Amino acid sequence: MKVYVFSNIPGNVEISGSYTLEEGTTVIQFIQTLGLIWNRDALVVVNEKMVSKDDLLVDQDQVYLLIPILGG
Amino acid sequence: MKAKGSVPMDILRINMEKLEYRYEELPQDKILLGGRALTSKIIYEEVPATAHPLGPNNKLVISNGVLTGSLASSAERTSMGGKSPLTGGIKESNAGGTVGLQMGRLGLRAVILEGIRDDFKIIYINKDGIRFDSAGELLGKPLSEAARIVYDKYGHHVGFYMIGVSGEMKMLTAAITNPDKDKNPTRFYGRGGLGAVAGSKGIKAVIFDDGGVARNKPKDPDKFREGLKTYSLWLSENPGTSKVFPELGTAGLVKTTNKLGALPTRNFFTGSFEGHLAISGEALRETILDRGGEGATTHACMPGCAIRCSNIYVDQSGKMVTSPIEYENIGLLGSNLGIDDLDTVVELNRLCNEFGVDTIEVGAAMGVAMEAGIVAFGDRQGAIDLLKEVGKGSPLGRIIGSGAVNVGEIYGIRKVPAVKGQGMPAYDPRAIKGLGVTYATSTQGADHTAGQTIRAQLDHYSPTGQVQASKDAQITNMIFDMLGLCYFGASAVAGRYEMIAQMISGYVGSEITAEGIHNLAKETLKIEHSFNRNAGFTKAHDRLPEHFYTDENPASKTVFDVPEDEILTIGVEGYR
Numbered sequence: 001m002k003v004y005v006f007s008n009i010p011g012n013v014e015i016s017g018s019y020t021l022e023e024g025t026t027v028i029q030f031i032q033t034l035g036l037i038w039n040r041d042a043l044v045v046v047n048e049k050m051v052s053k054d055d056l057l058v059d060q061d062q063v064y065l066l067i068p069i070l071g072g
Numbered sequence: 073m074k075a076k077g078s079v080p081m082d083i084l085r086i087n088m089e090k091l092e093y094r095y096e097e098l099p100q101d102k103i104l105l106g107g108r109a110l111t112s113k114i115i116y117e118e119v120p121a122t123a124h125p126l127g128p129n130n131k132l133v134i135s136n137g138v139l140t141g142s143l144a145s146s147a148e149r150t151s152m153g154g155k156s157p158l159t160g161g162i163k164e165s166n167a168g169g170t171v172g173l174q175m176g177r178l179g180l181r182a183v184i185l186e187g188i189r190d191d192f193k194i195i196y197i198n199k200d201g202i203r204f205d206s207a208g209e210l211l212g213k214p215l216s217e218a219a220r221i222v223y224d225k226y227g228h229h230v231g232f233y234m235i236g237v238s239g240e241m242k243m244l245t246a247a248i249t250n251p252d253k254d255k256n257p258t259r260f261y262g263r264g265g266l267g268a269v270a271g272s273k274g275i276k277a278v279i280f281d282d283g284g285v286a287r288n289k290p291k292d293p294d295k296f297r298e299g300l301k302t303y304s305l306w307l308s309e310n311p312g313t314s315k316v317f318p319e320l321g322t323a324g325l326v327k328t329t330n331k332l333g334a335l336p337t338r339n340f341f342t343g344s345f346e347g348h349l350a351i352s353g354e355a356l357r358e359t360i361l362d363r364g365g366e367g368a369t370t371h372a373c374m375p376g377c378a379i380r381c382s383n384i385y386v387d388q389s390g391k392m393v394t395s396p397i398e399y400e401n402i403g404l405l406g407s408n409l410g411i412d413d414l415d416t417v418v419e420l421n422r423l424c425n426e427f428g429v430d431t432i433e434v435g436a437a438m439g440v441a442m443e444a445g446i447v448a449f450g451d452r453q454g455a456i457d458l459l460k461e462v463g464k465g466s467p468l469g470r471i472i473g474s475g476a477v478n479v480g481e482i483y484g485i486r487k488v489p490a491v492k493g494q495g496m497p498a499y500d501p502r503a504i505k506g507l508g509v510t511y512a513t514s515t516q517g518a519d520h521t522a523g524q525t526i527r528a529q530l531d532h533y534s535p536t537g538q539v540q541a542s543k544d545a546q547i548t549n550m551i552f553d554m555l556g557l558c559y560f561g562a563s564a565v566a567g568r569y570e571m572i573a574q575m576i577s578g579y580v581g582s583e584i585t586a587e588g589i590h591n592l593a594k595e596t597l598k599i600e601h602s603f604n605r606n607a608g609f610t611k612a613h614d615r616l617p618e619h620f621y622t623d624e625n626p627a628s629k630t631v632f633d634v635p636e637d638e639i640l641t642i643g644v645e646g647y648r
Contacts, residue, residue, distance in 0.1 A: 010320060049531070050332075067328050068328075072398045
């Protein structure tokens with residue numbers, strides 16, 4: 001299956017793009033393959049919804065990696 | 073006054089009615105209290121909860137964080153406290169900048185300002201004592217001009233707190249400022265109208281001259297340095313504090329909140345703004361880089377800050393306009409007003425800085441004014457002209473300067489984004505529901521810095537788990553507020569308080585544990601709620617405005633639906 005990543009996080013913009021994954025891949029497994037630490041390096045939104053680490057990704061999912069900071 | 077150069081342990085008490093002062097030793101039970109913990113403790117003990125905020129029984133308390141002056145990165149914040157004229161409850165507002173360092177070098181943990189007067193004074197404090205000067209030549213001037221006069225008269229090495237024309241007029245949006253490390257007077261204690269409290273006491277400025285005074289030194293240097301080393305390492309290793317903040321500043325959040333449907337747009341009608349790319353952190357950075365000159369995409373407001381989230385915005389010719397441009401200002405003065413032009417947002421921000429008003433409250437007030445049709449959403453020049461009325465003190469300006477709730481009441485607008493009288497910061501509570509819980513239950517009114525939950529990887533649209541998230545965040549924010557730490561370091565530090573405890577113990581020379589820090593934070597929340605109960609707050613005040621429960625946010629397709637009985641467990645009547 002194929003998923004699409006969109007990232008505007010400084011230092012990780014270049015990981016935007018399409019990825020081919022095995023069926024049954026969880027969100028946290030995929031995030032770790034990107035070299036990111038779960039619940040630290042990105043807020044992860046899949047198809048407009050905040051997700052949990054054990055949620056399964058499915059074909060054509062759009063994975064948004066949002067900047068994980070506090071406002072000021 | 074004691075010998076300077078040691079850890080600040082004195083309280084300076086000034087009576088503005090009598091123009092008298094005295095130094096007091098910090099009592100033993102307050103040695104480990106700083107920032108919000110100390111301001112709230114003093115207000116709780118010394119101010120009747122029923123006092124008029126602008127009357128003789130209210131006090132304005134300035135307190136350094138426990139670590140302020142230690143020169144640990146991002147640890148120079150100072151708190152202001154008092155009874156708020158905007159909310160009617162206890163208030164703490166804190167800021168970075170430089171004056172806390174100077175106050176600390178003069179041996180002061182806190183300054184308590186009492187009494188009221190009709191004329192305005194400058195309080196000048198140095199190692200030899202205090203004097204009260206007339207403030208006549210500063211009155212009525214933009215803050216940048218008033219700051220130049222202060223530097224010319226008192227020397228370029230001094231630090232100061234100062235109010236603008238809004239504080240002179242005792243507007244409910246009036247803030248208090250202090251300079252950044254480049255001497256720009258743009259670091260504001262913005263929330264809750266504490267500038268009006270200073271104005272009611274006849275305080276135009278408090279100047280700290282630390283000439284001839286040594287820097288503060290830890291009581292146990294080895295212990296302090298050991299903790300500091302780990303703390304600095306964590307800040308440098310965390311991507312948020314080492315990469316994101318230095319590159320985009322807090323404005324990097326615009327795309328995040330827009331995606332989540334939480335970016336306030338047109339008086340919080342919706343949470344996604346079609347023009348958000350033009351006012352995003354990325355656009356801000358590109359504009360500053362393109363224009364060059366005095367511009368800076370990264371900048372430290374405090375000496376030695378490793379996070380460097382600030383920036384300096386410039387005009388087409390590369391000349392500085394103002395600093396910093398932050399996420400909240402973009403959200404409230406940009407998307408909330410339907411404005412998709414950075415130069416306009418920055419001009420609105422600059423005007424707020426010159427008048428000394430809270431950008432969040434004024435942005436919320438202008439959004440309500442636009443809802444009332446005074447100026448159309450998206451009308452750039454109309455917004456600038458409307459804000460200029462605040463500086464003039466015209467009747468319309470005073471209405472805007474009285475905050476969002478008053479604008480709504482005067483113009484018959486019921487959809488006012490405010491809780492306990494205070495305007496919401498730039499997060500729609502229907503899309504970030506944990507923050508909605510914080511808005512509803514905080515002792516401070518609607519305030520993201522009282523319990524920020526957006527950073528958590530949880531389903532922000534779900535009503536489940538939000539009360540616990542807010543409760544935890546309110547403790548975390550309190551810890552940062554009482555220590556003088558910038559909470560932008562929270563992504564690197566939060567929850568790892570053993571090392572912070574070691575830094576405190578080494579700096580102050582009095583032992584504390586991580587559990588002790590946590591307990592101090594909880595205790596401070598309890599006394600703040602207690603003050604508010606005594607001031608007349610009940611569970612009826614722990615609610616969002618009605619329309620957030622009934623009107624769907626079109627961007628997130630959600631209403632605020634966290635169960636009220638659960639929310640009330642951490643509110644004014646329920647917090648234990």
